Amino acid sequence: TTFFHHVNLQYSTISEFCTGEACQTMAVCNTQYYWYDERGKKVKCTAPQYVDFVMSSVQKLVTDEDVFPTKYGREFPSSFESLVKKICKYLFHVLAHIYWSHFKETLALELHGHLNTLYVHFILFAREFNLLDPKETAVMDDLTEVLCSGGGRGGGGGDGAGGGGAGAQNHGKER
Structure with a gap:
C-alpha cells in the first residue's frame, strides 16, 4: 500500500496540469495505455x-x-501474485506518465528528487520480486539506467542533483 500512497501523492502534486485537454490520451512515448473495464472491454x-x-x-x-488480509491466520488468495503484478503495472504507467508529460512541472515544483527516489525504490522492489514485465518497462529503460546506476551520485535520492537529476531532466527534454 505504501507505493500506492506515494504514487498517488506524487501524482496529486501535478494533477492540476494533467487535464483532459493537455493529456488527451494516457500515453508514454509511442505507447498508449488503455483501461479495461470489469468485462475486459478496452x-x-x-x-x-x-x-x-x-x-x-x-x-x-x-x-x-x-x-490483502491483515488478520493473523488469514490466507492470501491464489490470485495474489497476479493482482500485485497488475497493481505494479498500473502504478508504473502513472509514474511513466508523470515523467513523460509532467516532468517540467515536477521540476518547477522542486519535487524531482522525490519523484526520482520513489521511481528507483519502486523499480528496485519490482525487480527484486519480478513484479513487472521488462517489455512493459522498456519505455523507461534509459531513465531507469541513469537513476538505478547512480553509484551514490544521486541514484534516485536527495535533491535530484548529480547523475539522477541531470539524467532525468535530459530524459524529459529528449522526448
Missing part, C-alpha cells in the same frame, strides 16, 4: 481518467481484506 480515456481508474481500482484492492 476503454479509450484521457490520462486523468486513466489515473482515476487506476487509483480507484488499486485503492479497492489494497483495502480488500480478502486480497
